[in-house]
Amino acid sequence: xxxxxxxxxxIGLVLNAAFAxxxxxxxxxxxxxxxxxxxxxxxxxxxHLARELQRFDDVGIGGVEVTPIYGAKGYESRYIPYLSxxxxxxxxxxxxxxxxxxxxxxxxxxxxxxFGGPQVTEQxxxxxxxxxxxxxxxxxxxxxxxxxxxxxxxxAKLQALRAFKSNGEEINLDxxxxxxxxxxxxxxxxxxxxxFAGRTKQKVKRAAPGGEGFTLDHLGVIPVKHYLSxxxxxxxxxxxxxxxxxxxxxxxxxxxxxxxxxxEFQKRKSYKLEDHLLDFAGKGADKDREARVxxxxxxxxxxxxxxxxxxPFTKFxxxxxxxxxxxxxxxxxxLIDLYASTDIAECETFGSSFFxxxxxxRDSADVRxxxxxxxxxxxxxxxxxxxxxxxxxxxxxxxxxDHFKTALSQTKPEVEQLFLTGVxxxxxxxxxxxxxxxxxxxxxxxxxxxxxxxxxxxxxMDGLNQYITRVQSILQTTRADNELLVYWPIYDVWQDTVxxxxxxxxxxxxxxxxxxxxxxxxxxxxxxxxxxxxxTDAILDQTTVDSEGLITAKNARPYKAVIVPKSAYxxxxxxxxxxxxxxxxxxxxxxxxxxxxxxxxxxxxxxKQLSDLRATLKFSREGENQYTAYGKGKVYLTxxxxxxxxTEQIFAxxxxxxxxxxxxxxxxxxxxxxLVNHSDKTVDDxxxxxxxxxxxxxxxxxxGEIFALPIKEGNVRLQIPSGYAxxxxxxxxxxxxxxxxxxxxxxxxxxxxxxxxVTFISGGPELPKSRTLQRPSFWTAWKxxxxxxxxxxxxxxxxxxxxxxxxxSYLLTLGTVGESARVFVNxxxxxxxxxxxxxxxxxxxxxxxxxxxxxEVANLMANRVRDLDxxxxxxxxxxxxxxxxxxxxxxxxxxxxxxxxxxxxxVKLLAY
Numbered sequence: 001x002x003x004x005x006x007x008x009x010x011i012g013l014v015l016n017a018a019f020a021x022x023x024x025x026x027x028x029x030x031x032x033x034x035x036x037x038x039x040x041x042x043x044x045x046x047x048h049l050a051r052e053l054q055r056f057d058d059v060g061i062g063g064v065e066v067t068p069i070y071g072a073k074g075y076e077s078r079y080i081p082y083l084s085x086x087x088x089x090x091x092x093x094x095x096x097x098x099x100x101x102x103x104x105x106x107x108x109x110x111x112x113x114x115f116g117g118p119q120v121t122e123q124x125x126x127x128x129x130x131x132x133x134x135x136x137x138x139x140x141x142x143x144x145x146x147x148x149x150x151x152x153x154x155x156a157k158l159q160a161l162r163a164f165k166s167n168g169e170e171i172n173l174d175x176x177x178x179x180x181x182x183x184x185x186x187x188x189x190x191x192x193x194x195x196f197a198g199r200t201k202q203k204v205k206r207a208a209p210g211g212e213g214f215t216l217d218h219l220g221v222i223p224v225k226h227y228l229s230x231x232x233x234x235x236x237x238x239x240x241x242x243x244x245x246x247x248x249x250x251x252x253x254x255x256x257x258x259x260x261x262x263x264e265f266q267k268r269k270s271y272k273l274e275d276h277l278l279d280f281a282g283k284g285a286d287k288d289r290e291a292r293v294x295x296x297x298x299x300x301x302x303x304x305x306x307x308x309x310x311x312p313f314t315k316f317x318x319x320x321x322x323x324x325x326x327x328x329x330x331x332x333x334x335l336i337d338l339y340a341s342t343d344i345a346e347c348e349t350f351g352s353s354f355f356x357x358x359x360x361x362r363d364s365a366d367v368r369x370x371x372x373x374x375x376x377x378x379x380x381x382x383x384x385x386x387x388x389x390x391x392x393x394x395x396x397x398x399x400x401x402d403h404f405k406t407a408l409s410q411t412k413p414e415v416e417q418l419f420l421t422g423v424x425x426x427x428x429x430x431x432x433x434x435x436x437x438x439x440x441x442x443x444x445x446x447x448x449x450x451x452x453x454x455x456x457x458x459x460x461m462d463g464l465n466q467y468i469t470r471v472q473s474i475l476q477t478t479r480a481d482n483e484l485l486v487y488w489p490i491y492d493v494w495q496d497t498v499x500x501x502x503x504x505x506x507x508x509x510x511x512x513x514x515x516x517x518x519x520x521x522x523x524x525x526x527x528x529x530x531x532x533x534x535x536t537d538a539i540l541d542q543t544t545v546d547s548e549g550l551i552t553a554k555n556a557r558p559y560k561a562v563i564v565p566k567s568a569y570x571x572x573x574x575x576x577x578x579x580x581x582x583x584x585x586x587x588x589x590x591x592x593x594x595x596x597x598x599x600x601x602x603x604x605x606x607x608k609q610l611s612d613l614r615a616t617l618k619f620s621r622e623g624e625n626q627y628t629a630y631g632k633g634k635v636y637l638t639x640x641x642x643x644x645x646x647t648e649q650i651f652a653x654x655x656x657x658x659x660x661x662x663x664x665x666x667x668x669x670x671x672x673x674x675l676v677n678h679s680d681k682t683v684d685d686x687x688x689x690x691x692x693x694x695x696x697x698x699x700x701x702x703x704g705e706i707f708a709l710p711i712k713e714g715n716v717r718l719q720i721p722s723g724y725a726x727x728x729x730x731x732x733x734x735x736x737x738x739x740x741x742x743x744x745x746x747x748x749x750x751x752x753x754x755x756x757x758v759t760f761i762s763g764g765p766e767l768p769k770s771r772t773l774q775r776p777s778f779w780t781a782w783k784x785x786x787x788x789x790x791x792x793x794x795x796x797x798x799x800x801x802x803x804x805x806x807x808x809s810y811l812l813t814l815g816t817v818g819e820s821a822r823v824f825v826n827x828x829x830x831x832x833x834x835x836x837x838x839x840x841x842x843x844x845x846x847x848x849x850x851x852x853x854x855x856e857v858a859n860l861m862a863n864r865v866r867d868l869d870x871x872x873x874x875x876x877x878x879x880x881x882x883x884x885x886x887x888x889x890x891x892x893x894x895x896x897x898x899x900x901x902x903x904x905x906x907v908k909l910l911a912y
Contacts, residue, residue: 022695022697022699022706024474024699024706025473025474027469028062029062029063029102029103029104030104030391030472031062031469031472031473031476032060032062032468032469032472033060033061033062033396033426033428033464033465033468033472034061034063034064034065034104034106034426034428035056035065035429035431035451036064036427036428036429036431037052037065037066038068038431038433039066039069039208039433040069040072040432040434041068041070041071041072041075041076041080041879042068042071042082042087042209042210043080044080045078046090048433048434048435048436050097052453053094054101055453055458056101057103059462059465060462060465060466060469061428061461062103062469063104063105063243064098064103064104064106065105065106065107065108066094066105066108067111068208068211069112069206069208069445070112070206070207070208070209070880070881071208071209071878071879072438072878072879073877074877080209080210081209082117082208082210083210083230083231083234084210087210088234088235088240091107091240092240095242104243105242105243106242106325107244107245108247109245109247109313111206111207111208111210111211112204112205112206112208112211113204113205113248114205114216114247114250114252115204115215115216116202116207116211116213116214116215116216117207118210118212118213119227120213120215120216120223122199123155123223124214124216124217124222124223124226124227125155125199125200125201125202125216125217125223126199126202126216126217126252127199127219127220127258127259128197128198128199128200128255128257129195129198129261130148130153130156130195130198131193131195131277131281132149132193133191133193133281133283134191134194135190135192136163136186136189136191136192137186137189138189140186141183141185142173142183142184142186143183144176144179144180144183145158145179145180145181146161148196153198153199155198155199156196156197156198156199157196157197157259158177158178158195159177159195159274160177160194160195160262160273160277161173161176161177161193161194161195162277162278163191163193164190164191164192164193165188166188166189166190168278170275170278171190173192193278195277197261199214200253200254201214202214202215202252202254202255205251215252215255217255217258218250218252218255218305219257219258219261219301219304220258220259220260221260221308223258224309224313225312228312228316232316232319241321242320242322243322245313245316245317245322246325246326246346247313247326247327248327249329249395249506250328250329250503251330254501256301256332256501261300262274264300265296268299269300269600273297276293276600279293280294282500287497289600290497291495291496291497292495292598292599292600293600294494294496294497294500295491295599295600296599296601297500298333298494298502299599301333301501302331302332302334302337303333305331305332305333305338306333306337306338306341310324310326310341310342313326314341314343317343323342323343323344324343324344325343325344325346325393326341326342326344326345326346327346327347327348327395328341328345329347329376329380329505330503330504331503332502332504333504334488334490335379336382336488336535336539337536337538337539339380339383339384340384340386340387340539343389343391344389344391344392344393345384345393346380346393346394346395347377347379347381347392347393347395347423348394348395348398348506349372349377349400349418350368351367351371351398351399352372352401352410353413353417355413355678356678356679356680357413357678357679357836358680358722358836359816359836360410360723360836361407361410363401363405365886366399368399368886370507370508370509372414372417372506373506373509374417374421375519376509376513377394377422377423378421378522378533378534380392380394380423381421381422381423381480381533382533382534385422385479385480386535386539386556387539387552387553387556388553388554388555388556389555391424392422392423392425393425393426393427394418394423394426394427395429396418396428397411397415397428397449398447398448398449400449401449401886402886403444403865403883403891404441404450404455404861404893405860405899406450407860408457408460408463408819408820408834409723409820409834409835409836412464412723412834412835412836415468416676419471419472419475419663419676420661420662420663420674422533422663424472425472425476426472428451429449430445430448430451431448431451432448432450434452439875440765440864440875441454441861441865441868442454444883446881446882450861455860455861456763456791456792456793456860457860459822459856459858460832460834462832463820463831464834464835466704470699470701470727471674471701471727474665474727478667478672479555479557479667480557480663480664480665481557481665481666481671482531482532482664483530483532483560483561484530484533484559484562484563484650485532485534485535485550485561485562485563486518486521486522486525486533486534487518487534487535487536487540487563487564488518488534489516489565489570490537491567491598492516492518492568493516495568495569495599516565517565517566517591518567521563521565521641522534524641525563527656528642528652528656529655529662530650530652530653531653532563533559535552535562537571537573537574539552540562540574541573541574541577543577546558550562550581550586557666560587560648561586561645561648562588562589564578564588564590564591564594566591567594569594569597569598570594570595570610571597572597572607572610575594575610575613575614576609579616581633582630582631582632582634582635584633585631585633586633587633587636587650588634588635589641589644589645590636590637590638591638591639591641592637592639593617593637594610594614597610617635617637619637623637624638625640625644651690653689654687655689655718658679658683659677659678659679659681659683660675660683660718660720661677661678662675662676664690664691669731669732669733670729670731671693671731672728672729672730673689673691673727673730674725675718675720675725675726675727675728676720676724677720677721677722677723677725678722678723682719682720682721682722683718683720684720685717685718686712686716686717687715687717688714688715688716689730691730692714692730693711693730694711694731694732695733695734696711696716696729696730697709697735697737698726698728698729699727699728700726700727701725701726701727702725703831703840703841706738707738707739707740707741708735708736708737708738708740709740716728717742719742719743721837722836723835723836724837741912743811743912745912746811746910746911747911747912748909748910749911751800751801751802752775752907752908752909754800755772755774755798756776757770757771757772757773757795757796757798758772758773758779758797758902759795760779760790760792760793760794761792761793761794761795762792763790763791764791764864765867766786766790768786768787768790769786776796776815776855777905778900778901778904779794779902780818780863780898780900787901788863788867789863789864789866789867790863790901791859791861791864791865792859793856793857793858794856794902795854795856796854796903797854799850799852799853800851801849801850802846802849802909804847808911808912809841809911809912810842810843810911811841811909812840812841812853812907812909812910813839813907813908813909813910814905815838815905815907815908816838816904816905817833817838817857817903818899818901818902818903819834819857819858819859820832820833820834820858821833821838821855821856821857821858821903822855822856823840823842823854823855824853824855824856825851825852825853826846826847826851827852828845830842830845853907857901857903859899859902860899860901862893862896862899863898863899863901865893866893866894868893869893
């Protein structure tokens with residue numbers, strides 16, 4: 001008997017191993033969404049810090065980023081100066097309380113933005129160059145000391161001085177630099193170009209008390225060292241466990257220089273920038289040379305920003321056992337390389353996007369000049385993926401709508417767009433600390449989505465938060481399975497004569513990104529069903545080839561090919577690297593061969609190198625579609641990139657033809673497809689995915705449920721409603737899970753024939769009276785002034801009689817909801833319905849006979865704020881910018897239309 005029991009146990013263990021249960025990963029704090037936590041005036045205390053951290057934990061937020069900013073008027077006595085002993089005590093308490101709850105704490109390494117403050121002297125402040133032109137006639141004099149034409153520049157240094165004759169001949173006057181007296185007299189008419197290093201005089205934007213002061217010179221070695229040392233001093237002898245230090249988007253306006261820039265330039269480019277002042281100033285006759293000199297300048301700015309600021313910033317974080325987190329967009333440099341210079345690359349959404357989801361609200365007033373572009377997000381995720389790092393974060397929902405109008409349903413497709421591009425660590429923008437004695441709507445930041453406990457949607461936030469947590473749990477425990485590298489031709493962006501300084505920001509992608517062939521090819525590849533990361537010269541320089549493909553970093557997934565879009569200017573070193581990768585076995589696809597090198601230094605020699613390398617390919621000048629074996633690999637020259645990829649047996653995912661969007665991830669023998677339907681109809685069809693396996697499992701990120709999906713002849717049926725998302729796991733091992741209940745024939749049951757009672761349970765300014773309705777309707781349709789200004793929670797409750805049938809499933813659809821709902825069946829919570837489609841399964845809680853259906857509805861803050869402004873109640877009273885609308889004009893909601901609130905329906909019960 002004992003022997004038989006052991007045998008049965010062994011068989012059971014084998015079966016359990018062979019038929020594993022698919023499940024969700026164990027949740028970590030990073031898998032949950034985090035939020036930027038503004039400390040207004042740093043007017044915080046331990047009681048309210050603990051209260052708010054507990055509330056974050058209660059709704060499923062995993063951590064906070066502490067960012068102190070300006071304060072509210074009338075509360076100055078509560079302000080705590082930034083980095084003072086008391087402030088550091090509050091930070092220490094915050095981390096202690098957060099850790100006890102399992103939350104994480106990040107810290108902005110400054111107040112407001114960008115980095116700066118009282119510790120930044122004018123010597124260390126953000127620096128800009130001045131190129132003054134002085135026209136002298138014969139016999140005119142320059143008198144010393146020579147100062148800039150801008151009389152406001154009280155802290156300026158002359159760094160180069162050249163005179164130019166009418167024939168272009170240069171007279172070097174650098175010997176007069178530093179002269180405190182004397183003059184130089186010209187013997188003929190000349191144009192003098194004087195290069196000064198001055199200061200932008202920018203102050204920290206939205207600074208907190210104690211954080212006011214000059215913006216930092218981000219390009220200077222010494223200024224950055226001084227700045228970081230002030231924080232090292234503040235943290236001295238304090239063990240405060242910060243998870244990561246954060247740097248916001250580069251908004252250092254006009255800061256295009258550092259005092260040592262000329263030395264930096266010569267070291268990196270092997271010629272003197274000051275020897276080409278006429279070209280640099282845009283005053284020369286040779287426009288090609290001007291563009292080349294400016295391209296070199298822009299490349300050096302990028303390198304200096306990385307080497308003098310971001311790398312020391314990361315080193316500072318590591319010395320304190322923390323990570324560095326950085327937003328590179330807006331920087332004057334190669335964004336991908338700058339994103340890659342810190343531990344966590346962070347992108348940013350700004351404004352709202354259009355999605356073709358029926359009934360998804362998008363007000364025309366919320367549409368900005370340029371919609372958020374998913375390709376922009378890929379600059380950050382590409383840095384993460386190509387370097388084998390774990391996290392790509394995002395500043396999420398900035399100005400998604402105007403204040404108080406953001407519904408949770410509007411956030412879902414926006415955050416899904418981030419996930420699809422590789423983001424896996426969401427930070428809300430955000431939440432403002434607010435004491436209990438501050439009346440509704442509490443303290444608020446002017447550009448925030450206002451995720452605070454004063455917002456009725458806070459009661460349903462865990463619906464959104466759980467969805468994000470489930471998706472991120474997969475995205476953070478897997479690696480991106482992108483088959484292609486797409487080269488970003490940065491030199492085409494840098495090499496032109498327009499100005500000298502270039503910043504690449506999210507608000508002007510229509511200028512520097514959209515017109516490029518790189519962007520057009522990337523969009524075409526994505527629409528065809530290919531997955532890719534962007535790659536730079538620096539990344540290609542570190543790339544190798546093995547039997548699995550192109551390896552960009554130790555922990556990065558192999559790539560199958562590299563695509564080089566058509567470009568005007570190229571690096572001969574990068575071209576040599578690409579050919580070397582082909583020799584090792586890589587597939588390299590050129591849309592067009594590079595014809596010229598970028599920049600000015602050694603340009604003739606480098607042109608010859610490029611020409612010689614190009615000649616080794618032996619492509620004819622006439623053929624549009626050519627390829628050649630090159631060592632162990634292959635090089636293509638073709639405009640038909642899709643055909644070249646298929647020739648190499650690199651196939652697109654065909655499911656995109658249905659309108660589905662996807663992201664593919666892999667880990668430990670499993671492939672995960674994150675599938676999103678942003679189209680206007682349900683996608684219901686059989687699909688053959690590029691990855692095949694013995695089992696296919698649905699992990700529903702909306703509900704957390706797990707189902708087995710049958711595979712028939714290599715095909716799987718996907719049935720994804722508009723606005724819904726699936727996570728599908730493909731494995732070679734069979735798994736045990738409940739078979740998925742596809743919705744086939746549906747029948748609406750005529751059960752909603754009893755009155756509905758509406759009861760207001762929480763909110764303000766006062767609770768409207770209860771009502772009984774024959775059918776659900778918005779409470780803002782009742783012509784009740786109390787209901788029209790109400791912001792809060794109401795219950796819609798009714799009963800139904802049901803003859804429950806075995807083998808049937810039951811789907812409750814709510815119709816139109818303003819704005820989210822928690823559903824109870826017979827007092828059992830069924831879930832939160834917070835996004836399109838507003839429906840959920842309720843069959844498990846239904847019983848034969850009488851059933852009680854209760855729908856707890858939360859509306860927005862908008863109607864109550866509208867009422868405050870109509871009655872001219874003063875609630876906006878902040879220092880600095882005070883409070884503005886989405887167009888950065890003074891905020892006033894008094895003219896708003898009343899927003900629909902409550903449950904409109906029609907409410908239906910479907911059996912299938």
